[in-house]
Amino acid sequence: MRFLVFLEHHEGRLQKDSLGLLSKAASLGGEVEAVLLGSEVNELAAEAGKYGATKVWVDDDVLLDKPLSQPRVDALETLLGDQEFDAVLFAASVLSADIAAALAARLDAGLNYDLTDLAVEDGKLVGKRPALGDSVYADVGWTSEPRLALIRSGTFEPKEAGGSAEVAPFESRFQDFSLAATMVEQAHEESQGPSIEDADVIVAAGRGLGGPDNFGLVEELAKALGGAVAATRAVVDAGWYPYSTQVGQTGKTVSPKLYVAVGISGAIQHKVGMQSSGLIVAINKDPNAPIFEYADLGVVGDLNEIVPKLTELVRARKAA
């Protein structure tokens, strides 16, 4: 099977989810190639080789400078017109979901989305897709080629294998309507510490925190654990914390090794964004909070007492 992995990058770095997808594709056997689109991105191509790509197709074009989806659809159509791939894989993001869906319409090629795993069974690619709040897992397939797959963010962990990739430049042919939308401004929120997609440890807070001032408590715990701070939708809507930290149905999907949920009831909208975390620890004063149904360790109690104490203990333990 010949795979093409779409590489997303931001501020001169390949996204962790893209690298994870390369590693996953490599583990399925077959040829793994990647496509990198942008302006002045040539240097990033080599990085993809370390995670399993044998060849990276690069279009370095000023028209691909801004992260807009439609010119990228043109670029992929150009490449797929010349090269036959069995499957094109995308790690979900605001940008890549738009690209994958438009490419499906452009090529009349099937797109399976929100996948949490890929497998090759009897020589056929199969996608695993949770449905109905993840209470059912569907095996999904394709009846056309290339098979387009959009993988839930935070699904695959990158594994450095130490190979190297051949760089193959190509030139995209653009459509007028694809270049009609223009980026007027881009503003990036400065986040402290690691971003929640990249963090091994996340301390997340919900409305149970009581107010924005109490975020100090979770920030201290996150710092002690070497992790990032996340928030629920209710907290973001209330303006207590930035949207870039939101986990859940309308925010990000994360799967850190450890997820500490503080004052989070854990409704389904939040659960879908974090349930594939390695270990879930929940602290909530309401013994009936849904999060206790799926937390590995649930503690019913007052977060204002438990969190600072835990922070102290973790600090002491790390210093020892």
Place this chain on the structure above:
Amino acid sequence: MKIAVCAKYVPESTAARRIDPETKRLDRSGEGALNPFDVNAVEEALRLKEAGGDGEVVIVSLGPERALEAMRRALAMGADRIVLVADEAAAGSDLVATSRVLAAALERESPDLVLFGQQANDADGAVLWAAVAERLQRPLISQVAELSLEDAKVRGKRQTEYGYDVIDAPLPAVVAVSDAINEPRYPSLKGIMGAKKKPQETVSLADLGVGAEEAGEAGSRTTVEALNDPPPRGDTVKLEDDGSAAEKILEFLQERKAL
């Protein structure tokens, strides 16, 4: 200024949801409603129309005949009419087929602006608008939290993983709004009374010039092969804080090598 809002008929959020093991499709036999995320798109369309002074807001939907009743909520809010594509042959359409049918219905209306809500509450796709914009060959702005209209262009401010983008697109354009964009109004009693009298058109695939083989399962390019139980999670432990919870959490993290 003509604005089309793509709206979906979804099962009531309170209804127990199941997948039909025969068809492997979501069982849609129960009560339905206008997808709550689409209500934000309707509200935004009404605000743009009101700000512009004149214009028309058309609801375009693909669904069963009985979706019409749920779609009337948009009319009660102030939308002008409904075009519902209701055709047995369109049931079970995937992204490729759905976008084809919706685009055909939209071509027939040729609106200046097409609005989508952020997602449907019965599927986690959130990808339809990009496929529709592609088929209409129009510029797209998605995930928009602030929208403005001036001269012949729209400006959208949107949330991304990294902060926000401001994107301009000339009309005609396709915009998907996030549910942070507005607080939808409640229909007034007068609005509800008047809704039934507004034009509500049901069209078939043939009316749109879409062949039956281009819609539904025949027009789809993806399949559901099997339904399985979710992978099991390990045991869960729940304890009440007796003053030693912090110590117990630390022990647990050490045991599980999470530190």
